[in-house]
Amino acid sequence: MRGFVIVWLGQVVSMLGTGMTNFALSFWIFQQTGEATALTWAIFFFMAPSVLFSPIAGAIVDRSNRKTIMIVSDLLAGIATIFLLSLLATDSLQIWHIYVANLLAGAANAFQFPAYSAAVTMMLPKEQYGRAAGMLSLAGSASGILAPAFAGALLGPLGLVGIMGIDVATFLFAIFALFIVHIPQPEVTAEGRTGQGSLLQESAYGFRYIFEKPSLLGLQMVFFFINFLAMFGFAVMVPMILARTGNDEIALASVQSLGAIGGVVGGLLLSTWGGPKRKVNGVLLGMIATSIFGQALMGVGQGVFIWATAAFMGQFIIPILNGSNQAIWQAKVAPDVQGRVFAVRRLIAQITAPVATALAGPLADNVFEPAMQPDGALAPLFGWLVGTGAGAGMSVMFVITGLIGVAVGLGGYLFPAIRNAEELLVDHEVVVQTAVLKKRLNELTAERQVLRQAPSTVQNQQALRAIALEMRQIGADFPQQSRGDFK
Numbered sequence: 001m002r003g004f005v006i007v008w009l010g011q012v013v014s015m016l017g018t019g020m021t022n023f024a025l026s027f028w029i030f031q032q033t034g035e036a037t038a039l040t041w042a043i044f045f046f047m048a049p050s051v052l053f054s055p056i057a058g059a060i061v062d063r064s065n066r067k068t069i070m071i072v073s074d075l076l077a078g079i080a081t082i083f084l085l086s087l088l089a090t091d092s093l094q095i096w097h098i099y100v101a102n103l104l105a106g107a108a109n110a111f112q113f114p115a116y117s118a119a120v121t122m123m124l125p126k127e128q129y130g131r132a133a134g135m136l137s138l139a140g141s142a143s144g145i146l147a148p149a150f151a152g153a154l155l156g157p158l159g160l161v162g163i164m165g166i167d168v169a170t171f172l173f174a175i176f177a178l179f180i181v182h183i184p185q186p187e188v189t190a191e192g193r194t195g196q197g198s199l200l201q202e203s204a205y206g207f208r209y210i211f212e213k214p215s216l217l218g219l220q221m222v223f224f225f226i227n228f229l230a231m232f233g234f235a236v237m238v239p240m241i242l243a244r245t246g247n248d249e250i251a252l253a254s255v256q257s258l259g260a261i262g263g264v265v266g267g268l269l270l271s272t273w274g275g276p277k278r279k280v281n282g283v284l285l286g287m288i289a290t291s292i293f294g295q296a297l298m299g300v301g302q303g304v305f306i307w308a309t310a311a312f313m314g315q316f317i318i319p320i321l322n323g324s325n326q327a328i329w330q331a332k333v334a335p336d337v338q339g340r341v342f343a344v345r346r347l348i349a350q351i352t353a354p355v356a357t358a359l360a361g362p363l364a365d366n367v368f369e370p371a372m373q374p375d376g377a378l379a380p381l382f383g384w385l386v387g388t389g390a391g392a393g394m395s396v397m398f399v400i401t402g403l404i405g406v407a408v409g410l411g412g413y414l415f416p417a418i419r420n421a422e423e424l425l426v427d428h429e430v431v432v433q434t435a436v437l438k439k440r441l442n443e444l445t446a447e448r449q450v451l452r453q454a455p456s457t458v459q460n461q462q463a464l465r466a467i468a469l470e471m472r473q474i475g476a477d478f479p480q481q482s483r484g485d486f487k
Contacts, residue, residue, distance in 0.1 A: 010177025019147025058343020282324025299398025
């Protein structure tokens with residue numbers, strides 16, 4: 001646990017710096033353009049490579065030293081920040097530069113997710129997976145509390161240059177934390193040997209693995225839809241709040257900080273509790289709850305109090321939702337193929353998020369916002385609920401996607417492959433134990449056959465009794481999840 005805590009602390013510090021930069025850049029972009037589209041496209045250029053590069057990144061992670069991949073990916077993300085910092089310092093920064101930097105940072109993130117997820121599996125026992133997910137969520141949420149507050153306070157005296165300089169220092173700290181920690185490499189399993197081949201073949205292995213297991217595919221299809229809905233709403237949260245408050249950065253920082261506090265509370269709860277016994281309930285009920293109390297409530301709000309409440313509730317639930325899902329995958333997928341499988345898992349779950357992000361800004365500016373002006377087409381239908389004027393169209397986007405999100409979460413319970421995923425899928429530890437026991441059973445069967453064909457002696461009869469005793473013990477030790485395969 002000590003090594004994991006050191007890596008975790010490095011990520012806490014690094015996420016704080018990144019969060020400060022993201023807050024300051026978001027404010028700078030909206031000041032420059034006054035449009036939601038520019039902000040959502042900045043998000044798109046980060047998310048698209050982080051999702052699309054995932055299969056190749058996962059294959060490389062499984063082929064390589066995971067600690068090295070983690071360090072290099074952190075370094076690339078830092079280079080993206082240095083690129084923007086140098087342009088800003090020379091008064092040359094333009095919005096398209098931010099898009100380019102986000103492409104690089106997103107590509108680095110494609111490697112970070114499978115590398116970190118697979119590393120946690122090797123550093124901790126299964127019983128700690130839920131708590132580890134809670135701590136990682138807590139790291140992101142803690143930075144979410146402090147980053148807007150620090151960035152809002154320091155933006156005036158230090159400017160964007162100073163804030164980005166702090167970001168550079170924090171990613172160096174995270175790299176140092178990785179350097180001093182030992183991260184074990186996984187042993188090759190039967191699943192790992194099956195997936196070996198060229199880089200292209202190994203990149204495709206994650207697809208085959210998931211598509212052969214209906215429960216894993218079903219879980220990811222639920223995330224496929226919920227992530228589209230979530231990003232379609234939350235991609236316009238910043239411009240919605242700024243539009244409805246007259247560019248009040250304090251109001252925006254307050255909402256984001258309260259949301260992050262909710263994430264901290266949810267992460268702390270998961271870290272100590274470990275999540276529900278049936279993790280699939282944490283996933284599906286979590287989706288329903290965050291759609292109601294996070295997404296829809298955010299749209300209904302017309303002031304800081306309701307927005308902050310919605311942000312708190314949404315971020316409070318998300319660690320339990322994501323942590324429950326992560327625990328299922330870490331328990332069911334063999335460690336030496338987790339890089340490939342987790343990368344494809346991410347691709348399936350999040351491929352819709354960049355699409356939603358790319359669509360949200362233009363639809364907000366050109367469809368929903370004009371329709372929610374006092375004389376707009378949607379004002380009679382939704383005006384009583386969210387008001388009219390600047391930002392009201394984006395509020396409608398939140399309400400609609402929140403209600404559909406509830407239907408997606410409830411729909412997951414209709415499919416046995418999803419609601420019974422934990423019973424239908426065998427733990428990877430059980431698979432390994434089963435293989436060992438079956439190998440020993442085959443050896444004993446062969447020895448018994450030889451002894452039965454040999455002349456009957458006292459020594460042979462004793463050996464046969466010993467074999468029978470060991471075979472009965474194997475039957476008793478055989479993993480419960482695999483007893484249907486025991487022959």
